[in-house]
Amino acid sequence: GQNIDQPTEMTATEGAIVQINCTYQTSGFNGLFWYQQHAGEAPTFLSYNVLDGLEEKGRFSSFLSRSKGYSYLLLKELQMKDSASYLCAVMDSNYQLIWGAGTKLIIKP
């Protein structure tokens, strides 16, 4: 079956760095997405990786290793507004997104 695993909840301090991991097993691979979702709102796109390596976009970076079925989202200089759920999703061979359950990130002052 298809499976996406990510931690349920993480806590970090304002100004610090946090890494959210995601491991996956899917039928085919056409890229991995990270989305941010604030409570009661729809997800917003953060990043897309289809090749191995690190993609940096401002305070957020995303890493992919296809051979290991592994990705992480790195958030630097954490701000209180970064408190949200972070969803990892993999696009399978049918171009369908398979979603992880999300990681709730709590930022403390």
Added chain:
Amino acid sequence: GAVVSQHPSRVICKSGTSVKIECRSLDFQATTMFWYRQFPKQSLMLMATSNEGSKATYEQGVEKDKFLINHASLTLSTLTVTSAHPEDSSFYICSAREGTSGGAPYEQYFGPGTRLTVT
């Protein structure tokens, strides 16, 4: 660019009635639209995928006679929850895919969601 709107944002209805939710792509043509349901503290659950002009493909366990999806044009899809029951209360989110290459290919753009409460 790539804005998806959803209407209504919140709706309360009585058990047994039907509710229609609209999803529109405002500045692009959506070849494919997706409907998701999300219960509190859970991830998105794909309900169905629809391509313009053809019947929707429903995920296993989703009743197609209860959740009617119409993708009549490249910018509009509707989800109708028929004979709603309290267990249908959820956050319904649509997303649209342009299907072009470049940038983040096959990226889905999400609508703001519709909070349905069935009393």
